[in-house]
Amino acid sequence: MAINGVLRPGHAVLRALDLDESVHFYTEVLGLHETGRDRAGRVYLKAWDERDHNSVILRQSDRAGLDCFGFKVLNDATLRTLEGRLREYGVATERVPAGEMLETGERVRFQIPTGHLIELYAQKTSVGNGLGDLNPEAWSLNQKGISPLRMDHALIYGGDIDGNRKLFEEVLEFTLVERVKLEDGVTDLATWLTCSNKAHDIAMVRHAEDNKLHHVSFLLETWEAVLRAADIMSMHRVSIDLGPTRHGITRGTTIYFFDPSGNRLETFSGGYQWYPDQTPITWTWDEVGRAIFYHDRKLNPAFLEVVT
Amino acid sequence: MTRHAIHLDDTGETFLCDEARPVLLGMEALGRRGIPVGCRGGGCGVCKVQVLSGQYVARVMSRTHVSAEDEAAGRVLACRIRPMTDLRLRVLGPMRVQPEAGAGPDQSVDH
Numbered sequence: 209m210a211i212n213g214v215l216r217p218g219h220a221v222l223r224a225l226d227l228d229e230s231v232h233f234y235t236e237v238l239g240l241h242e243t244g245r246d247r248a249g250r251v252y253l254k255a256w257d258e259r260d261h262n263s264v265i266l267r268q269s270d271r272a273g274l275d276c277f278g279f280k281v282l283n284d285a286t287l288r289t290l291e292g293r294l295r296e297y298g299v300a301t302e303r304v305p306a307g308e309m310l311e312t313g314e315r316v317r318f319q320i321p322t323g324h325l326i327e328l329y330a331q332k333t334s335v336g337n338g339l340g341d342l343n344p345e346a347w348s349l350n351q352k353g354i355s356p357l358r359m360d361h362a363l364i365y366g367g368d369i370d371g372n373r374k375l376f377e378e379v380l381e382f383t384l385v386e387r388v389k390l391e392d393g394v395t396d397l398a399t400w401l402t403c404s405n406k407a408h409d410i411a412m413v414r415h416a417e418d419n420k421l422h423h424v425s426f427l428l429e430t431w432e433a434v435l436r437a438a439d440i441m442s443m444h445r446v447s448i449d450l451g452p453t454r455h456g457i458t459r460g461t462t463i464y465f466f467d468p469s470g471n472r473l474e475t476f477s478g479g480y481q482w483y484p485d486q487t488p489i490t491w492t493w494d495e496v497g498r499a500i501f502y503h504d505r506k507l508n509p510a511f512l513e514v515v516t
Numbered sequence: 517m518t519r520h521a522i523h524l525d526d527t528g529e530t531f532l533c534d535e536a537r538p539v540l541l542g543m544e545a546l547g548r549r550g551i552p553v554g555c556r557g558g559g560c561g562v563c564k565v566q567v568l569s570g571q572y573v574a575r576v577m578s579r580t581h582v583s584a585e586d587e588a589a590g591r592v593l594a595c596r597i598r599p600m601t602d603l604r605l606r607v608l609g610p611m612r613v614q615p616e617a618g619a620g621p622d623q624s625v626d627h
Contacts (some may be wrong), residue, residue: 225557225558225559225576225577225578226575226576249587270576270579271578271580272555272557272559272560272578272580273559273578273580286627360608376536401583447555447556447557449555466555466557466559467557468554468557469557469558469559469578470554470555470556470557470558470559470560470578471555471557471559484621509552509611510553510562513554513562513611514554514560514562514608515560516555516559516560516578516580
């Protein structure tokens, strides 16, 4: 499969209870680069190896959580096609004008069955990763903190994850990669979907309340980097939820931790590549502990209950 | 370093917490239990408590979980309050009945 529709997660707009504190955390501890601020006061950030202008946007609010999650699509024609397909499917879409977010083209915004706002866009200014496109060095010396390669995926919580999956599969051409079944062996507790050949680009867990965020995840290159990230979190007294450990699902090595507003983040490395000739992996309820936390082999209450 | 006694009405537990430290972190640092632990950043609401008596200083908390009325009535998040005197608390958060061994099924062990 060539990746020629939805390319990848492109931005997460997160709410901050104390914007200055959050900007300090995201730049000095997580190590994202600040790339701009707009008139609405939103702060734009990117990971060092990302080419596009921004992948994390922070907005001051009196509530924690996720405003919206955006995916970049191949080009303007793809954006129009997907917008048409969404409408045919019965999803109301809204066009957010180019420039409403810094260095970002028109966005097609819509609500998915779990209540989350999802955006598609084709244009975002490429500012590069600092290495250039001609005979580049291997990595940038301009890094601090944890310094992930990119914003990689999100795990969202809400009621109708079946409706979400149907929409992502049938309209946006995502594919199911892994799932966890509830005790009845039929109902999905959780699903992991890909639009690329990553093991996941978005995941969702069935939850009593709609429009909740479990985590936004950032990619690190190695397990060693995951350990180093945990050290940096301890140096800065960052609230760690769990890890370093490994997920059975996707096989990624991971740390769950929280930003200063209580939004859960993940830094992870590894996991396998997915190809369209693979069949989805299913985890049964009696093995859900090992599926989520491969070494502890049990679910903790926080995984199911602590969301923003 | 000035420490105050934090008393949990639910469990009868008492622990000492420094003025510089949020109550929830003070509890955790001593390995004590009773208040559910979530994000520790005022965002998720699981450590919501009713302050029954005593003075504290609070930081900003998510309005999803703590309304202005809550805040005025001492219904606050334990991760965002630092004790200025001894405190008596009652746990309000949704996870206040903590399962003994996690929410999922028992860990399976091969013998």
